[in-house]
Amino acid sequence: GTAGAWTAHDGERRVTLAHAGLYDASHEVVGAGADRVLAPMPGRIVVTRVQPGDAVTLGQEVMVIEAMKMELSLKSPRDGVVSEVRGATGDFVDGDAALVLLEAVS
Numbered sequence: 818g819t820a821g822a823w824t825a826h827d828g829e830r831r832v833t834l835a836h837a838g839l840y841d842a843s844h845e846v847v848g849a850g851a852d853r854v855l856a857p858m859p860g861r862i863v864v865t866r867v868q869p870g871d872a873v874t875l876g877q878e879v880m881v882i883e884a885m886k887m888e889l890s891l892k893s894p895r896d897g898v899v900s901e902v903r904g905a906t907g908d909f910v911d912g913d914a915a916l917v918l919l920e921a922v923s
Contacts, residue, residue, distance in 0.1 A: 851894035854917040856910045860884030865906060867917060871899045879917045882910065891916065 860882040867879045873893040880891040880902075897919035904916055 852897075852919045852921060853915040854879055854891050854893065856882055856884075856891070856912055856914045856916055857889060858884045858912045860889065860910060862904050862906055862908045862910060862916075863888060865902060865904070867899045867902060869899050869901055873897060873899060873919070880904075882916075893917075893919070895919065895922075897922070 861884075862880060863883050864881040865879075866881075867873060873879060874896050875893060877893045878890050879893050879899070882889050882891065899917060900920045901918040902916070903914070903918070904910055910916060
């Protein structure tokens with residue numbers, strides 16, 4: 818069946834769900850050529866690995882946040898130079914907050 822479709826079984830109404838697979842944040846990129854690294858959910862900054870002016874490469878860990886008792890590694894979406902780091906170790910951040918910005922590609 819399709820996700821969220823209602824079915825009847827033995828006279829009872831039930832919902833049928835489709836398997837969505839496992840979530841793998843290690844391959845998540847905000848978009849091709851993205852200029853920012855976003856917090857995937859609300860959390861606390863544990864480690865900041867870069868500062869403005871640092872050169873970074875695609876997939877390089879730039880920050881680690883703790884959310885729901887898990888440590889999440891935030892990675893650079895492309896090669897570039899860090900223009901701004903928003904937040905420091907211990908700061909609490911909202912989900913989707915832009916934490917590391919890269920200089921625009923010219």
